Amino acid sequence: MGLWVLGSHVRSPTWGAGAAGVALVRRVWCPSVRERPLQGKDGHQAPPRSSRRFSGCQSSCWSPRLQLFRASCSGRVHAKSVCGTGHPDTRNMFWQSTVSPHPAKEMDSTLQLVRNIVPTLAAGKHKGQAGRIGVVGGSQEYTGAPYFAAISALKVGADLSHVFCVREAAPVIKSYSPELIVHPVLDSPDAVPELEKWLPRMHALVVGPGLGRDGLVLDSIRGILEAARSRDIPLVIDADGLWLVAQWPALILGHQKAILTPNHVEFSRLHEAVLSDPVDRTDPRGSILKLSRALGNVTVVLKGEHDLISDGQQVLECNLSGSGRRCGGQGDLLSGSLGVMAHWALLAGLEKTNGSHPLLVAALGACSLTRQCNHQAFSKHGRSTTTSDMIAEIGAAFRELFEA
Numbered sequence: 143m144g145l146w147v148l149g150s151h152v153r154s155p156t157w158g159a160g161a162a163g164v165a166l167v168r169r170v171w172c173p174s175v176r177e178r179p180l181q182g183k184d185g186h187q188a189p190p191r192s193s194r195r196f197s198g199c200q201s202s203c204w205s206p207r208l209q210l211f212r213a214s215c216s217g218r219v220h221a222k223s224v225c226g227t228g229h230p231d232t233r234n235m236f237w238q239s240t241v242s243p244h245p246a247k248e249m250d251s252t253l254q255l256v257r258n259i260v261p262t263l264a265a266g267k268h269k270g271q272a273g274r275i276g277v278v279g280g281s282q283e284y285t286g287a288p289y290f291a292a293i294s295a296l297k298v299g300a301d302l303s304h305v306f307c308v309r310e311a312a313p314v315i316k317s318y319s320p321e322l323i324v325h326p327v328l329d330s331p332d333a334v335p336e337l338e339k340w341l342p343r344m345h346a347l348v349v350g351p352g353l354g355r356d357g358l359v360l361d362s363i364r365g366i367l368e369a370a371r372s373r374d375i376p377l378v379i380d381a382d383g384l385w386l387v388a389q390w391p392a393l394i395l396g397h398q399k400a401i402l403t404p405n406h407v408e409f410s411r412l413h414e415a416v417l418s419d420p421v422d423r424t425d426p427r428g429s430i431l432k433l434s435r436a437l438g439n440v441t442v443v444l445k446g447e448h449d450l451i452s453d454g455q456q457v458l459e460c461n462l463s464g465s466g467r468r469c470g471g472q473g474d475l476l477s478g479s480l481g482v483m484a485h486w487a488l489l490a491g492l493e494k495t496n497g498s499h500p501l502l503v504a505a506l507g508a509c510s511l512t513r514q515c516n517h518q519a520f521s522k523h524g525r526s527t528t529t530s531d532m533i534a535e536i537g538a539a540f541r542e543l544f545e546a
């Protein structure tokens with residue numbers, strides 16, 4: 143298990159009693175300790191700077207109102223830290239105390255916000271209610287990526303998963319799985335109206351996995367993004383979808399239901415395109431905040447050794463340990479999972495996310511799930527771990543993180 147900290151929310155005024163014991167701070171300015179020593183509601187004092195480290199089994203967090211976390215006894219490195227801020231000073235801030243009065247309880251409250259958005263399974267529900275997700279991607283070269291994203295969406299809990307791809311990719315993707323609904327439309331001259339027919343049934347679209355960069359296909363994707371946006375459909379944009387957005391940022395500018403999931407290379411490309419500036423490598427939190435704000439508070443997930451998630455108001459960090467294995471396709475697992483979780487989080491609303499932006503909670507869930515899958519798969523397969531091995535772990539990883 144990992145340790146999570148969630149703090150410094152500057153937007154929501156709706157801090158209530160706190161869902162199921164989840165502890166969040168009302169507002170943290172993200173100062174250094176010197177500037178503003180913080181005190182927990184329960185009187186716990188922030189530990190001195192020197193003790194802000196994680197130490198396996200003893201990890202537990204200070205400040206019930208500051209943090210959302212999980213301690214670990216597994217010896218893995220643990221997630222930490224959030225630096226939310228409305229301020230360009232985005233120094234890291236995380237806390238750890240080695241003394242916890244209720245470690246088990248605190249363990250149990252970890253990731254509670256994500257758990258809050260997970261819909262219950264009930265006999266009375268109908269097919270489709272838990273999510274109808276569309277993955278827009280799949281080209282002559284790349285058939286694995288849309289498959290990974292779409293099957294991940296199903297395995298996380300969506301009821302129906304569609305893939306909209308080019309004609310040539312369709313039989314290949316169908317042959318991977320009978321569970322996916324595959325539409326060979328993207329290279330048709332009628333791609334936009336063909337896809338528009340399906341939009342009313344989609345709860346979220348994941349745009350980009352294996353899309354490729356064919357000019358005609360990307361022209362259609364622009365039309366599809368505009369159509370989806372006009373219907374207020376949540377959008378997860380990944381891979382070649384991000385390449386398109388770097389050329390046409392207006393496509394998602396100010397779209398409050400859009401999430402971008404760049405890796406470092408894609409992030410640099412976007413940053414330079416939108417801000418006309420190279421990324422400041424010394425300040426990743428500042429960079430993600432700036433990019434999100436420049437895009438009108440679009441949610442951005444910067445993937446890497448530590449995943450950073452920002453809505454332009456706050457920055458969350460997902461630091462759950464995975465493994466050293468970086469096989470291709472892990473990002474597709476993340477984007478497909480995020481499509482479902484984005485739908486769930488928006489449906490659950492601010493009450494269930496305790497006032498946090500639902501898409502931040504969804505992103506935290508998808509990042510932690512992906513890393514947990516990587517950890518579990520690696521413990522079985524070691525160096526030979528592939529994305530298919532990670533997908534096989536989704537059920538167990540989900541239970542471990544969100545249903546335990």
Ligand SMILES: NC(=O)C1=CN([C@@H]2O[C@H](COP(=O)(O)OP(=O)(O)OC[C@H]3O[C@@H](n4cnc5c(N)ncnc54)[C@H](O)[C@@H]3O)[C@@H](O)[C@H]2O)[C@@H](O)CC1
Pocket residue numbers: 283284285286287288350351352353354381382405406407446470471473474
């Ligand atoms: N089996 C499949 O069909 C797969 C297809 N994929 C698709 O392949 C297409 C191209 O994706 P690429 O990621 O290659 O995009 P790019 O063509 O933009 O290449 C990015 C390059 O950056 C490198 N890179 C990634 N993270 C880095 C980091 N943190 N630091 C330094 N270098 C880094 C990668 O090795 C890659 O060569 C996308 O459509 C993607 O969805 C991938 O998802 C992988 C799996």
Ligand SMILES: Nc1ncnc2c1ncn2[C@@H]1O[C@H](COP(=O)(O)OP(=O)(O)OP(=O)(O)O)[C@@H](O)[C@H]1O
Pocket residue numbers: 381404405406445446447448449464465468469470471472473474475476509512513
């Ligand atoms: N160095 C790392 N350590 C731990 N986890 C990582 C590391 N780099 C990436 N990840 C995790 O792997 C997942 C995918 O990130 P990655 O950077 O591989 O995406 P990507 O390049 O878009 O993937 P894809 O191969 O699907 O295109 C994310 O959930 C991220 O948390």
